[in-house]
Every structure is written in C-alpha cells, then in structure tokens.
Amino acid sequence: MLYDFLYLAQQTINALQQGSIYALIALGYSMVYGVLTMINFAHGDLFMLGAFACMLLAGALAPLFVTFPPFLLFLVVLLLVMAIIGFLGAFIERVAYRPLRGAPRVSAIITALGCGLLIESLTLVAFPYSKSMPTLMRNTTFELAKVADPSGTGAPLTLTITALQIVIIVVSLVLMVALDFLIRKTRWGMAMRAISFDARTVPLMGIPANRIISMTFLIGAGLGGAAGMLYGLAYPVIAPSMGILVGWKAFIAAVVGGIGSIRGAVLGGFILGAVEVLAVVVLPSTYRDLICYSLLLVILIFKPYGLLGHAPNQKV
Amino acid sequence: MNAFLTQAAKARWPLPALVILGFAIAILSQYQPIFSGYTQIILITIGINIILCASLNLVNGYMGEFSVGHAGFMSLGAYTSAVFTTKWLPDIPMLFPVAVIFGGMIAAIIGFLLALLSFKTRGDYLAIITLAFLMIVKSTWENITYVGGPAGLLGVNKMTTLPWTLFWVVVTILVIRNLIYSKFGRAIIAIREDEIAANAMGVRVREAKILAFVVSSFFGGVAGALYAHLNFINPKYFDIVKSTEILVMVYLGGVSSLGGSILGAVIFTVLFNKLEPLGYWRMAILSAMLIALMLFRPRGIMGMRELTWLLPKRELFPKGVVEKP
Numbered sequence: 001m002l003y004d005f006l007y008l009a010q011q012t013i014n015a016l017q018q019g020s021i022y023a024l025i026a027l028g029y030s031m032v033y034g035v036l037t038m039i040n041f042a043h044g045d046l047f048m049l050g051a052f053a054c055m056l057l058a059g060a061l062a063p064l065f066v067t068f069p070p071f072l073l074f075l076v077v078l079l080l081v082m083a084i085i086g087f088l089g090a091f092i093e094r095v096a097y098r099p100l101r102g103a104p105r106v107s108a109i110i111t112a113l114g115c116g117l118l119i120e121s122l123t124l125v126a127f128p129y130s131k132s133m134p135t136l137m138r139n140t141t142f143e144l145a146k147v148a149d150p151s152g153t154g155a156p157l158t159l160t161i162t163a164l165q166i167v168i169i170v171v172s173l174v175l176m177v178a179l180d181f182l183i184r185k186t187r188w189g190m191a192m193r194a195i196s197f198d199a200r201t202v203p204l205m206g207i208p209a210n211r212i213i214s215m216t217f218l219i220g221a222g223l224g225g226a227a228g229m230l231y232g233l234a235y236p237v238i239a240p241s242m243g244i245l246v247g248w249k250a251f252i253a254a255v256v257g258g259i260g261s262i263r264g265a266v267l268g269g270f271i272l273g274a275v276e277v278l279a280v281v282v283l284p285s286t287y288r289d290l291i292c293y294s295l296l297l298v299i300l301i302f303k304p305y306g307l308l309g310h311a312p313n314q315k316v
Numbered sequence: 317m318n319a320f321l322t323q324a325a326k327a328r329w330p331l332p333a334l335v336i337l338g339f340a341i342a343i344l345s346q347y348q349p350i351f352s353g354y355t356q357i358i359l360i361t362i363g364i365n366i367i368l369c370a371s372l373n374l375v376n377g378y379m380g381e382f383s384v385g386h387a388g389f390m391s392l393g394a395y396t397s398a399v400f401t402t403k404w405l406p407d408i409p410m411l412f413p414v415a416v417i418f419g420g421m422i423a424a425i426i427g428f429l430l431a432l433l434s435f436k437t438r439g440d441y442l443a444i445i446t447l448a449f450l451m452i453v454k455s456t457w458e459n460i461t462y463v464g465g466p467a468g469l470l471g472v473n474k475m476t477t478l479p480w481t482l483f484w485v486v487v488t489i490l491v492i493r494n495l496i497y498s499k500f501g502r503a504i505i506a507i508r509e510d511e512i513a514a515n516a517m518g519v520r521v522r523e524a525k526i527l528a529f530v531v532s533s534f535f536g537g538v539a540g541a542l543y544a545h546l547n548f549i550n551p552k553y554f555d556i557v558k559s560t561e562i563l564v565m566v567y568l569g570g571v572s573s574l575g576g577s578i579l580g581a582v583i584f585t586v587l588f589n590k591l592e593p594l595g596y597w598r599m600a601i602l603s604a605m606l607i608a609l610m611l612f613r614p615r616g617i618m619g620m621r622e623l624t625w626l627l628p629k630r631e632l633f634p635k636g637v638v639e640k641p
C-alpha cells in the first residue's frame with residue numbers, strides 16, 4: 001500500500017516537472033492565438049533557441065560568477081534568456097507577421113512555418129551536432145522516503161526529488177502566477193484581453209493595439225525561452241530538432257486546454273505531462289507519442305474547443 | 317515565331333500535344349538512355365511532388381482549409397502498397413497499378429474517417445486534427461514489427477517508372493481539374509469565400525468538404541505508393557517536415573491554381589536537389605525564400621490564377637467579352 005503510494009508520488013513529481021515545461025511553452029501558443037487568432041508555428045523553435053542561448057550564456061558567464069552562489073548565475077542566465085528570446089519573438093512578429101495582418105490568415109501561418117524552419121536550419125548550421133548543456137548548479141538529490149519492496153525481493157523504493165526538479169517546478173509556477181497576475185490585474189493585461197475579445201473595436205478606443213501585440217509576443221516568447229532553458233537543464237543533451245519534438249507537443253497541450261485560454265494552457269500542459277509519464281509506466285516508451293496524440297483526438301471529438309475553451313460566436 | 321507562341325498560349329492543342337510528347341519520351345526513355353539515372357529520379361520525384369501538391373491544393377487552396385497531414389496520407393499509401401507488393405502478392409509486376417490504387421483507397425478511407433471528425437468544427441481544428449493524425453500514423457508504423465518498425469520496410473521492388481509517374485500526374489491533374497470546374501467545385505470555392513453564405517445558398521457544406529478531403533487523401537496515398545516503389549521507406553521520412561515541404565511547394569506555386577502546383581513542385585524539387593551541396597544552408601535558403609515570397613506575394617507565384625491550357629473550354633471567353641475578375 002505504502003509502496004504503491006510512494007511509487008505514485010514519485011511519478012507525480014516527474015509528471016509535474018514535465019508538465020510545467022509543457023505548460024510554459026503552451027502559454028506562448030495560447031497567448032498569441034488569443035490575441036491574433038493565429039497559430040505561431042515558430043514558437044517551438046524559439047523554445048529550442050532558449051536552450052541554446054542558455055548554453056552559450058552559461059558558458060560565457062560562468063567564469064564571472066565563480067565567487068557568487070550558483071543560484072545567482074542561474075537567475076541571471078534565466079532573465080537574460082527570457083529577454084533575448086522575448087525580443088526575438090517580438091522582432092519576428094514585427095518583421096514577418098505584422099505586414100501580413102490584412103492578408104489571408106493562411107499566409108501568416110505559412111510565414112510562421114517558414115520562420116520556424118529558418119530558425120531551425122540556421123541553428124543546425126551553427127550547431128550541426130547535439131550539444132551538452134553545462135551544469136548551472138549542483139544537482140543534489142533529496143531522499144524523501146524509503147520503503148522496502150513488499151515482495152521482499154526487489155530493491156527498496158526511494159522517493160527522491162532533485163534540486164533541479166524543485167527549481168523547474170518553482171520557477172515555472174512563479175512565472176505562471178506572474179503572468180496570470182499581469183493578465184488579470186494590470187492595464188496591459190486588460191488591453192490584451194480586450195484585443196482578444198474584439199480586435200477591431202479596441203484600437204478605436206485609443207488602445208495601442210500594435211504595442212500590445214508586440215508585448216504579447218515578447219512575453220509568450222520569453223516564457224518559451226525560459227521553458228527551453230529549464231528543459232535543457234533537465235535533459236542536458238540539446239539539439240536543434242527538439243524545437244519540433246517538444247514544441248509540437250506543447251502545442252497539443254495548448255489545444256487540449258483550449259487554445260486562447262491562459263489557464264487552459266497550464267491545465268493542458270500538466271495533463272500532457274501526466275499522460276506522458278503514466279504512458280511510459282504502463283506501455284513501452286515507443287507508444288508515448290501514439291498515446292499523447294490519440295488522447296488529443298479523443299478530447300477534441302468530445303470537446304472541440306478544448307477543456308477550458310469556448311466556441312467563438314460567428315458573426316454573419 | 318513570337319506570333320506562333322502567343323497563339324499557342326491561347327490555343328487548346330498544346331496541352332494534349334505536350335502530354336503525348338511526354339509519354340512518348342517517357343516510354344522511349346525506358347529503352348534508350350535518354351536520361352541519366354539521376355535525372356530520371358529527379359523527374360519521377362517532380363511527378364510525385366506534383367501529385368502531392370495538386371491534391372493538397374484542393375483542400376488548402378480551393379477549399380481554404382489548412383491541413384498539415386498530407387505526409388500522413390502519403391505514408392498510408394506507401395506502406396499499404398508496399399505491403400501489398402512485398403508480402404501479400406509479391407513479385408507480380410503486373411499488379412503494380414492495383415497496388416497503387418489500393419494504397420490510394422486505404423488513404424481515402426482513413427481520410428474519410430478523419431474528415432468526419434474534423435469538419436464538425438471551425439477551420440483551425442483541421443490543422444490540429446491532421447497534425448495529431450500525422451503523429452499517430454508515424455508512431456503506429458514505428459510500433460508494428462510486421463512493416464519493419466522504426467527501421468522501415470525493406471525489399472520493395474523499384475517499380476515506379478517514368479511512364480507510370482506521368483500517367484498518375486495526368487490522372488491527378490485531370491480529375492482535380494474536372495472536379496474544380498464542376499458544380500461540386502463551385503461549392504467548395506463558395507465555402508472558401510464564405511462558409512455561412514454558401515450554406516445559406518444551399519451548398520451542403522459538410523458533404524462537399526468531406527468529398528474534397530477524400531479525393532485529396534486518395535491522391536496523397538497514390539503519391540506515397542509511387543514513392544514507396546522508388547525509395548526506401550521508413551516512418552521518420554513521413555513526418556511533419558515532409559508535410560511542411562509539401563505546404564511550401566503549394567504556397568510557393570500558388571493557392572487555388574493547378575498550374576501553380578506544377579510550377580511549385582518543379583521549382584522546389586529542382587532547387588532542393590541543386591542546393592544539396594550546401595548542407596544545412598539549403599533549408600535555410602528555402603525557408604527564407606518562402607518568407608520573402610509570403611511577404612511580397614501572399615498568394616504565391618500563380619495564386620488564384622490558372623494556366624490557360626488547364627482551363628476547360630467553357631471557362632475561356634471569346635474576344636470582346638470582359639474577362640471575369
């Protein structure tokens with residue numbers, strides 16, 4: 001009984017780690033969709049760039065921070081990565097998406113696909129082989145509990161949590177709460193919600209729509225960059241292809257939660273993390289993607305607008 | 317000479333003449349070394365890409381939806397036809413066309429089921445459902461040992477020849493052309509322009525969408541079957557990157573234009589192969605090209621225009637009559 005409970009607790013910790021990374025990326029997809037009703041297919045590649053930026057920055061800054069506690073280095077790198085990737089996201093919007101705002105919607109989606117491909121192939125040019133991430137902090141493993149195998153034959157089961165897992169979960173939660181506060185309580189957030197409610201009327205009310213949209217891309221991409229850094233620290237071999245592999249899955253998370261909904265993206269991210277971890281417990285790991293995407297199909301059949309999304313009113 | 321060319325551009329005879337000439341050269345090339353092996357493979361690849369492009373254009377261009385799952389239909393056609401020719405009825409070259417049709421049929425059936433699911437809700441969800449479909453198909457092949465699992469299916473005979481490819485290109489273009497200029501074609505174009513208005517005018521929106529999607533997936537499967545009997549197949553090939561390549565070809569050539577699809581497939585395939593020595597720069601150049609094209613010509617090179625030769629006779633207007641905008 002206790003053994004099973006511990007096993008479940010261990011898987012929950014793993015699922016939380018995985019889910020919080022997915023949730024952070026999904027937020028970027030969902031925010032952009034909410035404001036522009038556009039799927040930003042370049043977002044996964046911004047996530048990937050976050051990991052690479054972290055690798056480069058950590059390598060460059062590490063000698064300067066020898067005398068400081070390692071957590072300071074982590075914080076500085078995190079903020080820098082978020083700023084760089086955030087401005088890159090806003091830049092892409094300015095150069096590639098804004099000129100197409102009047103064009104057919106598909107043109108913007110194709111441009112986004114093109115931007116994603118461009119980022120990925122340029123990263124491949126710079127780093128043709130997968131790179132290993134430097135360790136930013138000492139990764140202590142904390143042993144929370146230990147139980148002997150009830151059958152008496154196997155090794156005892158220990159419930160562990162690593163410092164890195166704690167950092168990943170805490171940093172993601174802090175970012176999510178901050179975002180929720182920004183969107184619900186500040187004037188910027190109110191303007192964002194207003195644009196997603198009615199993009200045509202809002203500029204008439206004197207709200208600088210373009211600035212708000214740039215801001216949305218900046219925040220969304222910044223969160224994606226932070227997710228890339230956390231992912232890179234958790235799975236320290238990074239490659240340009242992870243933008244596609246992880247990015248598309250986070251997109252699924254955003255859709256499951258209800259694309260356009262901020263809380264939905266977080267919910268979707270954690271659900272996806274839980275499903276991935278549980279799927280590997282029950283079935284061989286090669287079935288993981290099969291189960292994730294089948295789950296998406298099933299959810300979309302019964303709830304076409306996602307768990308927390310709502311059907312848009314169609315105006316004739 | 318110039319006058320001859322202008323006249324030929326407007327006349328009806330050049331297209332059948334070109335097709336017959338093409339078949340003559342293609343059949344002759346099987347017995348005489350007209351093309352090198354490399355050129356032949358490039359030509360067949362161009363043909364397969366034209367089929368993929370034209371069929372995807374039916375959904376993404378004429379119907380105005382956004383499907384990203386075409387590589388999934390391609391892999392369905394590739395695997396089922398390859399299983400047909402290697403495991404069920406092996407070593408009977410006569411049955412190759414049957415295998416190709418079989419691959420297309422399986423893709424069409426799955427396409428039908430997918431269309432039933434996806435056209436319940438608004439446009440964006442097709443993109444999401446086809447994405448999920450693509451991943452599910454790829455993951456399924458990876459987990460079935462009967463078709464070789466992640467290593468891919470081995471021992472497929474190289475039966476795709478230039479005449480067969482040309483035959484299927486002609487069939488695809490003809491079927492899709494006739495479909496678009498039929499009553500049904502008007503219906504899907506009306507759906508693209510305004511779904512609610514089309515519905516109000518008596519278009520059966522869901523039926524028209526499902527039919528277009530099924531036709532598109534059938535030819536996706538056919539292209540896959542042709543591909544399977546030319547190259548080595550492996551689940552990883554038919555992933556989102558392949559779908560993106562097809563999308564790039566469609567939007568490069570131009571939406572709602574079969575001439576554009578042909579042009580896009582030719583330009584993309586030739587560039588893709590010519591730029592091979594550039595390594596990873598190749599994809600960077602192609603994607604930068606795509607972005608620039610979208611910014612300056614959002615509908616692609618031949619977007620919303622058609623090659624005059626491909627238009628049916630009644631769509632051509634005699635001199636003095638104002639052309640349709």
